[in-house]
Amino acid sequence: MAFKQFHLAPSTGEAVADPRSRSRALIGGDLQMRRAHGTPSKLADPDVLDPVFRAQDFEAVRAWCQRDEDRPLVVEIGFQLGEFAVAYCARRPEIAYLGFEVRKQFCEESARLLRSRGLENARLCLADARLILPDMAAGGRLDELLVFFPDPWWKPRHVKKRLFSDDFVADAHDWLRPGGRLLLKTDVEPYAALAEATLAAHGGYRVERLADPHAGLPWTLRERRCDLHGYPTWAVAGVRQ
Ligand SMILES: C[S@@+](CC[C@H](N)C(=O)[O-])C[C@H]1O[C@@H](n2cnc3c(N)ncnc32)[C@H](O)[C@@H]1O
Secondary structure (H helix, E strand, C coil), X not given: CHHHHHXXXXXXXXXXXXXXXXXXXCCCCCHHHHHHHCCCCCCCCCCEECCCCCHHHHHHHHHHHHCCCCCCEEEEECCCCCHHHHHHHHHCCXXXXXXXXXXXXXXXXXXHHHHHCXXXXXXXXXXCHHHHHHHHHCCCCEEEEEEECCCCCCCHHHHHHCCCCHHHHHHHHHHEEEEEEEEEEECCHHHHHHHHHHXXXXXXXXXXXXXXCCCCCCCCHXXXXXXHHCCCCEEEEEEEC
């Protein structure tokens, strides 16, 4: 029932399309559209990559992804203030971390934080991950694809913006190595149910709702806030078969 309510606008009760249905909804269009019509952000921090508008940064991201096939490649979508990135990169120096965030201010603050901790196993991109990952991870390059507390986009007209969709789950299956996992954490139980249903419908994942909602990983900022206020959280994993 909670899942059904998630289909509906909480305020109006207006029915919306199945949220698992196609929703590429790349705001501003695909990579070509963005390059042709978008405006590059003025990035002040040299450690933040802009693979959408700068060819050399696009190549730098590609090189990071291809640098060492044996090095686990971990991608986080929506790292915000980089709290998880810093803790995870410090805990696992053997990984290559690649973070995507669509807000410039968050990219620059996170880059400063990583620098202040002397962490060199991370690269940060100012970009919608869905624009860039097809060129970087196709054919199964990722060990982990992490999505922590994505915006639920409750309103019917915004449903198309939700990250978890049939398309996203199918693309992620192509980006992950066999045995690699797509991990979602959320404080919206219907989002966890949506992720489970979408992953199960794909058929190429072993799907699990984790008993430990923190998945044994460092906490994100949102996770801390939930804990502080006593709000429950959930973790759903899809392991690529
Ligand atoms: C609700 S916040 C969660 C932040 C953080 N993961 C946490 O748990 O505290 C979602 C973040 O994802 C970013 N975001 C949303 N869609 C994205 C996308 N397609 N690619 C990269 N970042 C995205 C937003 O700008 C925002 O900072």
